[in-house]
Amino acid sequence: MDITWYLVLSALLFAVGVSGVLIRRSPLVILLCLELMLNAGNLALLAFSRSLGNQDGQVFALIVMVIAACEVVVGLGIIVAAYRRRIPLNVDDLRSLRG
Amino acid sequence: MSATAYGWLVLAFPLAGTLIISLGWKRLPGRSPGWIATAMIGLSFLASVGALIQLLGDPVDARQHTSALYDYASAAGLNIQLNVLVDPLSVYMCLIVSGVSTLIHLYSISYMTSDRGFNRFFAYLNFFVFSMLLLVLAGNLVLLIIGWAFVGFASYALISFWYRRETATKAGMKAFVINVIGDIGMVLAAFFIFRELGTFDLLSIFSQAPNTFHTNQGVVVAICLLLLVGAFAKSAQVPFHTWLPDAMEGPTPVSALIHAATMVTAGVYLIARFHPLFEIALTAADVAALVGLATLLIAATIALVVTDLKKIIAYSTMSQIGYMVVGVGIGAYSEGLFHLMTHAFFKALLFMAAGSIIGAMANRQNIDLMGGFRRAMPFTSATLLIGALALAAFPLTSGWFSKDEILDFAAYRGGWYVIFTIGGYIGALLTAFYSFRIGFRVVFGEPCEEAKELEGGHIHHAEPANPATEESEDTDVGFPGSTHQIAERELPMKIAMSVLAFGALFAGLVQIPGVDDVVHKFLHGSFLDSKFYEQGPTTTAAYRGLLIGGLISVLGIAIAYYAYIRNRGWTAALQKRFGWAHDFLENKWYFDEAIDLVFVRPALAIGRWSNRVFERYVVQGIVVAAVDLVRGAGAGVRGVQSGYLRSYALLLVTGFAGLGLYFLLQSS
Numbered sequence: 001m002d003i004t005w006y007l008v009l010s011a012l013l014f015a016v017g018v019s020g021v022l023i024r025r026s027p028l029v030i031l032l033c034l035e036l037m038l039n040a041g042n043l044a045l046l047a048f049s050r051s052l053g054n055q056d057g058q059v060f061a062l063i064v065m066v067i068a069a070c071e072v073v074v075g076l077g078i079i080v081a082a083y084r085r086r087i088p089l090n091v092d093d094l095r096s097l098r099g
Numbered sequence: 100m101s102a103t104a105y106g107w108l109v110l111a112f113p114l115a116g117t118l119i120i121s122l123g124w125k126r127l128p129g130r131s132p133g134w135i136a137t138a139m140i141g142l143s144f145l146a147s148v149g150a151l152i153q154l155l156g157d158p159v160d161a162r163q164h165t166s167a168l169y170d171y172a173s174a175a176g177l178n179i180q181l182n183v184l185v186d187p188l189s190v191y192m193c194l195i196v197s198g199v200s201t202l203i204h205l206y207s208i209s210y211m212t213s214d215r216g217f218n219r220f221f222a223y224l225n226f227f228v229f230s231m232l233l234l235v236l237a238g239n240l241v242l243l244i245i246g247w248a249f250v251g252f253a254s255y256a257l258i259s260f261w262y263r264r265e266t267a268t269k270a271g272m273k274a275f276v277i278n279v280i281g282d283i284g285m286v287l288a289a290f291f292i293f294r295e296l297g298t299f300d301l302l303s304i305f306s307q308a309p310n311t312f313h314t315n316q317g318v319v320v321a322i323c324l325l326l327l328v329g330a331f332a333k334s335a336q337v338p339f340h341t342w343l344p345d346a347m348e349g350p351t352p353v354s355a356l357i358h359a360a361t362m363v364t365a366g367v368y369l370i371a372r373f374h375p376l377f378e379i380a381l382t383a384a385d386v387a388a389l390v391g392l393a394t395l396l397i398a399a400t401i402a403l404v405v406t407d408l409k410k411i412i413a414y415s416t417m418s419q420i421g422y423m424v425v426g427v428g429i430g431a432y433s434e435g436l437f438h439l440m441t442h443a444f445f446k447a448l449l450f451m452a453a454g455s456i457i458g459a460m461a462n463r464q465n466i467d468l469m470g471g472f473r474r475a476m477p478f479t480s481a482t483l484l485i486g487a488l489a490l491a492a493f494p495l496t497s498g499w500f501s502k503d504e505i506l507d508f509a510a511y512r513g514g515w516y517v518i519f520t521i522g523g524y525i526g527a528l529l530t531a532f533y534s535f536r537i538g539f540r541v542v543f544g545e546p547c548e549e550a551k552e553l554e555g556g557h558i559h560h561a562e563p564a565n566p567a568t569e570e571s572e573d574t575d576v577g578f579p580g581s582t583h584q585i586a587e588r589e590l591p592m593k594i595a596m597s598v599l600a601f602g603a604l605f606a607g608l609v610q611i612p613g614v615d616d617v618v619h620k621f622l623h624g625s626f627l628d629s630k631f632y633e634q635g636p637t638t639t640a641a642y643r644g645l646l647i648g649g650l651i652s653v654l655g656i657a658i659a660y661y662a663y664i665r666n667r668g669w670t671a672a673l674q675k676r677f678g679w680a681h682d683f684l685e686n687k688w689y690f691d692e693a694i695d696l697v698f699v700r701p702a703l704a705i706g707r708w709s710n711r712v713f714e715r716y717v718v719q720g721i722v723v724a725a726v727d728l729v730r731g732a733g734a735g736v737r738g739v740q741s742g743y744l745r746s747y748a749l750l751l752v753t754g755f756a757g758l759g760l761y762f763l764l765q766s767s
Contacts, residue, residue, distance in 0.1 A: 018752055021745070021748050022745055022748055022749055022752070023745075025745075030744075091743075091744040091745060092743060092744075092745070094742075094744070095741070095742030095743065096742065097740070097742050098740060098741060098742030
């Protein structure tokens with residue numbers, strides 16, 4: 001089975017995710033783009049799994065999904081909390097870790 | 100009970116006394132700590148007697164017993180047990196140490212009665228005796244060094260007992276530092292022994308040594324010389340002797356304890372205990388004997404001119420220890436150890452008598468101020484004269500038998516060993532002279548003011564002051580107490596001195612050549628492997644030696660009689676005529692100055708140089724450079740931490756992309 005097109009799609013999705021993280025300033029969108037990157041990785045894992053006839057890749061994909069769900073829960077929680085406290089939702093303004 | 104069980108009891112009682120007094124000193128009423136301490140040492144003496152009786156029941160060649168309480172350290176081929184060695188030599192030492200110490204404790208109860216540090220004094224005193232007994236009974240080198248170091252600490256604590264006196268604290272420090280030099284010698288010797296023989300156990304060392312080393316092999320000579328450093332520092336032999344006269348700053352019973360029973364004899368014991376090594380390293384044994392000879396002559400000459408009563412006796416101790424070191428150095432073990440015993444009696448007695456006289460003089464110690472105490476203090480005068488007679492080796496006193504046996508043995512060894520006989524007799528002449536310098540000047544002659552006051556029934560009282568510097572003091576804790584004790588009015592002092600006077604007069608009778616030889620026969624069990632022990636001068640030669648020694652003693656006393664009774668101005672005239680010699684001796688052969696010049700000043704100069712140059716430029720330079728480096732690196736890296744989340748993300752992405760690219764290129 002030829003997996004070239006799957007991998008190309010995965011790479012494209014990953015690139016879109018990365019550029020989103022780098023360009024956008026809203027934490028909500030950055031979180032969405034992170035999800036995109038994770039799922040691009042999942043796609044590649046599944047493609048390789050089917051290609052090699054090995055189920056391990058699918059298990060990995062499942063684990064990644066679980067972790068992604070957890071991450072979203074925490075991330076969205078932080079965003080909602082920040083919104084309620086009237087903290088500006090702009091990552092360029094949140095610079096208190098500046099050295 | 101077995102002999103070793105008694106050995107453990109000997110150690111247990113003084114330790115218990117130390118703990119009881121030091122933990123309960125606030126609750127114990129009145130003078131009870133003194134009585135507890137005395138009782139504990141007395142019980143220790145009884146346990147020693149028990150061990151003696153057990154040993155006498157054994158055959159002569161099976162009198163060495165060891166017993167281990169538990170493993171002290173056990174790892175990697177090293178097995179150190181907490182064990183005691185009970186054999187004739189250690190039991191003999193225990194008997195002397197605990198016996199004489201009991202009497203000194205008893206004396207101290209009266210002597211220290213008005214001192215505010217009474218309880219502390221007895222805690223230290225018990226600890227001192229415990230340390231010495233531990234040293235003597237130790238079954239391995241590690242335990243021996245522990246006891247050795249404890250003795251050093253205890254002497255420091257007691258010499259500096261009057262801790263508000265600056266001279267006393269300085270003397271304590273001096274004693275401690277010199278003792279630590281000796282400890283270093285001991286520890287290095289232990290390392291060498293372990294490297295060569297692989298054991299610290301005394302009996303295994305002695306049984307393996309003859310098979311491992313050959314005569315005068317370099318390493319065994321080095322071991323013995325290092326042991327000698329320890330022995331000389333503890334026994335105040337030249338050039339490590341300067342602490343001993345200064346140690347007179349401690350209370351008089353402490354002087355008696357250090358000089359008679361506990362401390363200075365440790366070096367003699369060490370050489371006798373390690374005789375299997377010294378008989379292989381004959382050069383080291385000769386070095387020991389030569390140093391002993393030098394010490395006995397140097398100390399005897401200094402004792403001719405010193406005017407402090409206690410210091411004269413201190414120098415006489417150095418001199419007598421010199422005889423013992425000569426004895427054990429040339430192989431006259433039982434003779435040297437016999438002198439150790441008789442010396443313990445008459446030296447403790449002399450110090451006690453001196454303490455009584457110092458009490459009557461209201462703590463002043465200069466013999467120029469004293470005189471004519473024979474009517475005011477008949478008991479003290481009699482005991483002082485008995486001590487002086489024994490020290491002068493007057494015929495039939497204990498010192499006569501013991502000292503001359505050592506010199507006879509040197510003559511028996513023949514060859515160049517005769518110098519020990521000749522030097523010893525010269526020393527004996529000087530000893531007889533200076534011991535009666537004390538006797539005639541203090542006891543006879545015109546009574547001084549204090550003696551007259553005492554004849555009127557009142558002990559002289561002076562404003563409390565440091566006898567060395569005349570600085571005024573109070574009588575609170577850290578200084579001597581307010582009252583002065585004399586033996587005439589204190590029963591414990593009288594009892595202690597009477598027993599010692601008896602010993603000083605008659606202890607020599609246990610070893611009359613050719614008649615009983617009790618000490619020699621008893622100690623044989625510890626010296627089975629010695630090639631010198633069975634040898635010795637014939638009975639005729641021994642009696643000839645005793646005759647010569649007796650004549651020399653009488654001659655010395657006669658000169659002293661001429662100088663201090665018949666022709667009073669003679670010594671002053673001599674002093675004027677030979678001013679340079681008097682100055683030389685008065686300054687103690689300039690040993691303090693020489694040590695100051697060779698060691699103390701260079702050490703201080705190096706210290707100052709290090710502070711000024713090394714510390715400022717090298718150490719501070721390294722520290723400042725390190726600080727600058729860290730600060731500069733931090734400033735460089737800080738720019739990256741912009742706080743922009745997206746720049747971190749970019750760095751991460753480019754980093755991973757770079758890494759990925761690198762591995763791709765590598766794998767293709």
